[in-house]
Amino acid sequence: ATDRPTPQHAPRAPPTPPCDPSPWSRRRADPSTGIRFGAQLVRRRGAMGTVVDAPAVVTEKEVVAENMLGDKKVTVVFVLGGPGSGKGTQCSNIVEHFGFTHLSAGDLLRAEIKSGSENGTMIENMIKEGKIVPSEVTIKLLQQAMIKNENDKFLIDGFPRNEENRAAFENVTKISPAFVLFFNCSEEEMERRLLGRNEVSFFTYVLMFGLCILIKTTLFLFPTICIILQGRVDDNIETIRKRFKVFVESSLPVIEYYDAKDKVKKIDAAKPIPEVFEDVKAIFAPYAKAT
Ligand SMILES: Nc1ncnc2c1ncn2[C@@H]1O[C@H](COP(=O)(O)OP(=O)(O)O)[C@@H](O)[C@H]1O
Ligand SMILES: Nc1ccn([C@H]2C[C@H](O)[C@@H](COP(=O)(O)OP(=O)(O)O)O2)c(=O)n1
Missing domain, CATH: 1.10.287 (Helix Hairpins)
Structure with a gap:
């Protein structure tokens, strides 16, 4: 497997045998899920030593039009910002006023823990440590949630949180965000809010x-x-500090990546909730629900 996605117009390459068939390649073979992928996926070592899925071979037939999920065309907005910057709070407002469906990566992972799934313990330990769960797990949950939901407008909150998340999501789904809403807030303020949440x-x-x-x-x-x-297990000072470190080291580069593509809409999230929403409203005006 190569480290980079094969370009969509690359000539047909001989198929690379999967070294360890991933859930993605297994699911691709299952027509009952209705999920189409643009590439066959094999396992490789990610930048941080974690195992991730990467596309191996793209055949012309398999290429999926951008932002298509199955047969559905979707609009996706990534909502990013440090822990406690107010992403969830503002997403609820956006859902109410602009008809988006809110998919919180953190909530989906917490629901997966509660469901008693085989990945539950691994996810729980990673969240307690403030670490980022492997992309294949989170992407599968996001994809399932988008397919189940009839809406075609999604706010994806708290994802992608690192380069691996971003690249794997793009490779697997072929979806790129309409824009990225970035809640900018100081660590002091975020810490105060997170401790208050618990x-x-x-x-x-x-x-x-x-x-x-x-x-x-x-x-x-x-x-x-x-x-x-007791609230969230990760809203304690020790884990909060780890989450801030992960945010600066792993999530900010993702925001920089989209900024270089002119896709970032930055919000001053230190202001009171109604004032933050005024700024958010101005950005979402083109998506206003028809009355
Ligand atoms: N603009 C704001 N000013 C003060 N408190 C806020 C603001 N936005 C959110 N909060 C509070 O801060 C805490 C964290 O907000 P939340 O939306 O859960 O953040 P995130 O989803 O980014 O982790 C919550 O208790 C929420 O009520
Ligand atoms: N893309 C993601 C999103 C969240 N997680 C895990 C790791 C995060 O610390 C926890 C909580 O994320 P959540 O978005 O709910 O909360 P905060 O923004 O940190 O307040 O979930 C992840 O591993 N990968």
């Missing part, structure tokens, strides 16, 4: 305990409530 007052615990005693289910219900109140 904060639950002592009074809330006392109130919940009281309620459990009232309905006589303290033993079973209260520990469950405590787990829910």
